[in-house]
Each structure stands twice: as C-alpha cells, then as structure tokens.
Amino acid sequence: MTGQDENGDDGRRAGRRSRALKTAGLVLAGALVLGAGTAGWAFWHLNANIKSVDINNALGDDRPAKAVTTPSPSASASPLPTGSLNILVLGSDSRSGEGNQELGGGSSAGARSDTAMVVHIDAGRSKATVVSIPRDTLVTRPSCPLSSGGSTEVAYGTMFNSAYAIGGPVCAVKTVETITDVRMDHFIEIDFSGFAKLVDALGGVTVTTDEDIDDEDSHLTLEAGTHHLDGRTALAVARTRHGIGDGSDLGRIGLQQKLVKALLEQISSTDLLTDPAKLYKVADAVTGSLTTDTGLDSLSELMSLGESLKGLSAGEVKTVTMPVVTAASDVNRVVADEPEAGELWESLR
Structure with a gap:
C-alpha cells in the first residue's frame, strides 16, 4: 500500500x-x-x-556627378554602406498638422525651409562636416519641375529659401546643387513638431548660450549660460534671430549648430538599445515628421544609414557656415563670398 x-x-x-x-x-x-x-x-x-519625394526621377540626369569612391579592401566583407555622402537636411516651418500649428508654423498656404544644412559624411563614415546655408542668401534659383506639371521660371537675385516655398524639396535640392555644384545623395526634411518631439523623447538637450536672448517673435527669454531645454524651448532657440547679435540669420545659425551638436551628444549618451520604450518613442518622433527621398523612405534604409554611422561621434562633426558678405543691393541680405564659398563646396565633392 x-x-x-x-x-x-x-x-x-x-x-x-x-x-x-x-x-x-x-x-x-x-x-x-x-x-x-x-x-x-x-x-x-x-x-x-515616413513620407518621401522621388527627387531622382524629378530631376533626371541634369545634375552634378556622384562622388566616386575607391572601395577599401575590406569593404566587400562589410554589409554596411561605404563611401562619402552629401545629405541636404531641411527644417521646415510647415503649419501642416495640429502639432506644427501649436508651435508656430508658417502660413497654412505652404511652408518655407527655415533651416538648410548640407551634411557631408566622409568615405570612412567617421567624420562629418555640416554646412549651414543662410536662408537670406540671394541666389540664382534654377527652373524647377513642378509636381503639377510644367516648371518654374529661372529667378535671379532671389532668397534661397524661396526655392522650397515655390517648388518644394525638388526645387530646394536643385537650387543647392546649382549653387554648390555638389550632388545631393539624399534629402531629409523634419518639421517643427518632429524636432520638438525628438528633443522631448531624448529627455531634452543641454545648450550653452553666450549672450542673453530676448525675442518677442519666438517668445524666448533666456539668460546667457548653460540650460537643459525641453522640445518647445529648444525649437524657440533654433528659430530665434531678433533677440541675438545683429538680428540676422547668421546669429540664429550659430545657435542651430550648437543644437545639432547637443542632439548628437544626447543621442550618444543615451543607451536607447537597453530601453525599447524610449527607443520607440524616439523613432516615432523622428519618422512621424520626416520626409525623405525615395532612397531613404523605409525604416530598413534609415537603420542601415544609422548603422553605417555608428563610428561617428559628436566630436568628429565640424559645423561651418557658407562664407557670405552683405549684398550690395540690400543690407538685409547676403551673397556667397567668393572664392571662399566655392573652395568650401569643392572640398565636399
């Protein structure tokens, strides 16, 4: 039993x-x-x-030549992309969407390229140069194809940011390629809402300002010193111009370049891979307000680009502004300062 x-x-x-x-x-x-x-x-x-625009199809072959890079012996063994890249990055003041309206986007009839930077990444993907183009620069805007058919007229001595306003990303890319003779391999645009959400998703950014800022237009009052900014305040810093320096776009560009460095440092110091929820929040903030060319319009393509840049640190990113001088025709406008501007663009080809 x-x-x-x-x-x-x-x-x-x-x-x-x-x-x-x-x-x-x-x-x-x-x-x-x-x-x-x-x-x-x-x-x-x-x-x-992710939204996209087929830049290559719209512009055809009438463009600067692509950079030719000799592959390194180990390149074939690596699945990651190699070779130099030039990416036109635009920050737009679109009023599209409730988030952008709350943050003070442009008129409901359209948008302007509030910020324009050419990001040159070297062949080793370990160094980068960010060149800001002042929006007040007077340029020759080329004839640009329109999505509705037809094309725009060539415009002489017109503001650089009018290219985006009249012909969208396609005309912005063509105008940049015309004034630089540098092929833009990719195009990325992020709007106000996306920038603010990205900063918040990262937990804010730390920026040091050299002078007091008091700008009624951007509703920003900030004492000189080091500040940890949330998304809304960081956006106000990126947009302010009348409260600093001589009130020109050049003072604003200096602040924008500081923000770029601050974002890179915040991303590098945040271990997103160990926090899936935070990683998703950051990814959603970026992709939700992103427009790219068709070569970067999928998550896998963006991830591949990001993976190829894992060796790029904030310390290896150089920020400069296209050399300019005051325009003879208008003291509130600037023109490219030659030959310095041409030499800068040549170094990126």
Whole structure:
C-alpha cells in the first residue's frame, strides 16, 4: 500500500509538473507571439510614418556627378554602406498638422525651409562636416519641375529659401546643387513638431548660450549660460534671430549648430538599445515628421544609414557656415563670398 501510495503521489506530482510546464509553455508561446506581433506592428507603424519625394526621377540626369569612391579592401566583407555622402537636411516651418500649428508654423498656404544644412559624411563614415546655408542668401534659383506639371521660371537675385516655398524639396535640392555644384545623395526634411518631439523623447538637450536672448517673435527669454531645454524651448532657440547679435540669420545659425551638436551628444549618451520604450518613442518622433527621398523612405534604409554611422561621434562633426558678405543691393541680405564659398563646396565633392 505504501509503495502504491508513493507511486500514486509521484504520478500525481508528475502530472502536475507536466500541466505546469505545458501552461508555462503556452504562456511563453503566447508572449512570443504577442511580442512578435507588437514588434511587427511597431515596424509597420514607423515605416508608414515616413513620407518621401522621388527627387531622382524629378530631376533626371541634369545634375552634378556622384562622388566616386575607391572601395577599401575590406569593404566587400562589410554589409554596411561605404563611401562619402552629401545629405541636404531641411527644417521646415510647415503649419501642416495640429502639432506644427501649436508651435508656430508658417502660413497654412505652404511652408518655407527655415533651416538648410548640407551634411557631408566622409568615405570612412567617421567624420562629418555640416554646412549651414543662410536662408537670406540671394541666389540664382534654377527652373524647377513642378509636381503639377510644367516648371518654374529661372529667378535671379532671389532668397534661397524661396526655392522650397515655390517648388518644394525638388526645387530646394536643385537650387543647392546649382549653387554648390555638389550632388545631393539624399534629402531629409523634419518639421517643427518632429524636432520638438525628438528633443522631448531624448529627455531634452543641454545648450550653452553666450549672450542673453530676448525675442518677442519666438517668445524666448533666456539668460546667457548653460540650460537643459525641453522640445518647445529648444525649437524657440533654433528659430530665434531678433533677440541675438545683429538680428540676422547668421546669429540664429550659430545657435542651430550648437543644437545639432547637443542632439548628437544626447543621442550618444543615451543607451536607447537597453530601453525599447524610449527607443520607440524616439523613432516615432523622428519618422512621424520626416520626409525623405525615395532612397531613404523605409525604416530598413534609415537603420542601415544609422548603422553605417555608428563610428561617428559628436566630436568628429565640424559645423561651418557658407562664407557670405552683405549684398550690395540690400543690407538685409547676403551673397556667397567668393572664392571662399566655392573652395568650401569643392572640398565636399
């Protein structure tokens, strides 16, 4: 009897362990399915966020030549992209969407390129030069194709940021390529809302200002010194111009370049891979307000670009402004200072 009781208890315990293991297995399987489904939904959502413009098809072959890079012996062994890149990055003041309206976007009839930077990444993907183009620069705007058909007229001595206003990203890219003779491999645009959300998703950025700022237009009052800024305040710093220096775009560009460095430093100091929720929040902030060319209009392509830049630190990013002088025709406008401007662009080809 004792032996039978023991065997019976062992059998019941084995049965309970079997049922427990089966239940645990079902729970684990369900969690894996749920996790895979959530990850799949997140990827789909982030991918669907990205808007794109087919720059290459719109502009055709009448463009500067692409940079030719001799592959290194180890390049074939690496799946990551190699070679230098020139990327036109625009910050637009679009009023599209409730978030942009709340942050003071442009007129509802359109948008302007409030910020324009050419980002040159060297062939080793370990150094970069960011060149700001003042929006008040007088340029020759080329004829640009329009999405509705036809094309714009050539305009002489017109403000640089009018290119985006009249012909969108396509005309902005063509104008930059015309004045620089540098091929833009990619185009990226982020609007007000996206910039502010990105800063907030990263937990803010730390910036040091050299002078007091008091600008009624951007609603910004900030004493000189080091400040940790949230998204709304960081955007106000990026937009302010009348409260600093001589009130020109050049003072604002200096602040924008500080913000670029601050963002890079914040990203590098934040271990996003160990915090999936924060990583998703950052990715959603970026992709939700992003417009790119068709070569970067998927999450996988953006991730590939990001992975190829993992060796690029904030300390290896140089920020400069296209050399300019006051325009003879208008003291409130500038023109490229030659030959210095031409020499700068030549160094990026």
